[in-house]
Amino acid sequence: MIGWLTSTNHKNIGILYIVTTMTFFVAAGALALLIRSQLAFPGNTFLGPHAFNQAFTLHGTAMIFLVIAPFGIGLANYLVPLQIGAPDMAFPRLNATSFWLFAVGGLTVFGGLLAYGGAAATGWTAYVPLSEIAEGTGAGQDLWIVGLTLVAVSTVLTAINLLVTAVLYRAPGMTMWRMPIFTWEVVATAVLILMAFPPLTAAFAMLLIDRHTGGHFFDPTYGGNPVLYQHLFWFFGHPEVYVMILPFFGVVTEVVATFSHKPVFGYVGMVISAFAIAGLSIGVWAHHMFTTGAVSNPFFSAVSFLIAVPTGVKFVNWIGTMWKGAIELSTAMLFAIGFMLNFLIGGITGVMVASPPLDYGAHDTYFIVQHFHYTIGGGSLFALFAALFFWFPKMFGIRLGEGMGKWSFALLFVGFNATFLPMGFMGLEGMARRVYTYPDVGHLALLNGISTAGSVVMAVGVALFFVNVLVSALLAKPVPDNPWNGYSLEWLTSSPPPEFNFHTLPRIQGKRPAWDVASGAAP
Amino acid sequence: MGCGQRSRALKTFVALLLISGAFGVAIAVAYWLIAHEETTGTALLGIMSAALFFAASYAIIAERNANLAGDVPEPQTAEAPEDLGIFTTHSPWPILVALCALGALSGVLWSPFLAVVSLCALLLCLWRLGRESAITPGSEFRGVSRRRDSTSTERGS
């Protein structure tokens, strides 16, 4: 126990990240079920408005700041040193500090539930003036700000650590153009974090000053500007979407290549598109602010459309990798394919709402809720499960049950689409997001019924995953070091790897050291 | 092979950073021309470009002296990663730093006493962490200087 609390080894910290994020995932998922129960039928009073506000605020905050983004960081923590042949991260103590700042910050956000007046209830965006009004946003809101500030600092520290590790700590022969795509995506993510997170910390500091020390940054009666908060928040917020997706693009690339038994198609294109997405994503933040009338809609619309190009490159490369490959439909591969199908819908609806005339109609409706859940839920979350099934044997030396895993996938895929596809139509019928109930008009009752039923199916799929983990741990069937015939360096060490990752490093002569060793091309 | 060839991979990274910076400037110019406004937005884009150029220049300076093992495309021998240096495996300070940071931030809001105490404890923990890092034998990164002689036969000294 003390060993885990004080460990600075990157693999332990990676596992701590993964276990912590999965715990927050269960909490955030339970909140989602509460939200869907309230919305199951029109005029429901299961949750009152204030409880509903807290539920969707904590659900969104947790999924974004405490589940998807830190899972990617945790996975990077575990994998990047292994993939480049380093003994650990560059700064192990800093790494542990990052994790504990994250864990303490996350608990602080949830600690708001114990506060007088309840947890934060102003949405994951905490827009002013709502988040500045004293009544109804008491200690819960403050704890939210304090907790997320710690998480933001932790994320920046990890980004520095990952960047230094990937650039400086590569093993002999592991030139940058031989790094696996996952590591490249992590490098792009780290650069993006360094650009995007400081404005968020600044916004939080200004919010605290306004709330507690009589500041007026966002208060127009004293010459402040509420739209400034939106600028600062979304200058972080849109890149954050890509912080939540780029590592998972890397996961999908590795899984697709391994289970198509082919090298990654378009390696250079994959790397360049990652940096193009990272670069473009910094220039699009005001597409969240089209309806404020305070931003240049044509500019932000055009740049937002452009992001579809490098994202399209990735799709072409994944399909190119699968093309004529000997595709093996393992659970990880199924989740990767599910990712592609869902993320495609998320991407296409994204292009739709990047058009200001359409966005004026869709803004603050369930159409937006559908759009981002298809990118983050259908996209990143599916890739998260792909990663767990793919690297679980490496991390723990045992394999997750494939049969149960496929059932999990089926339930999650059907449940996910049943939950979120109807939301697009709810939005088109004008159902507003973040409102605790709705009238019985149009098809809203039917659509919401389907959506709630879908969320229950998803919950069963998630529960089955945890049963799978438990059963696999009890059976503890040992696996070979490279059970999937993966190509990258981590598959050449034992499962789980020794303390400093490799007892002897193979000679690295190309992008696919494990395949080189298997074919006898390298010792 | 020459030194220039060895640092090629790091140059790739510098080039990627510079291209991103140039891209930021292009975006800022386009924004200025289309939006006709000098708002927070332009300032933020300026900061972004400045940050990227700072990172790139920093990388250039670092790259000048870099002779990284990872940049040698045809390593002569496979080496154990332990050669890079001994890494610490446990430290009590990170978790204490996190708890003190929480105490300091909460203290600023609700209790000046807590803030002062936590801040002092935080500084103490950071100092202990730094000291521990400095005195652990071999914990410093020896890769760069070590790799300088990696072509020579001297080994395991």
Ligand SMILES: [Cu+2]
């Ligand atoms: Cu966006």
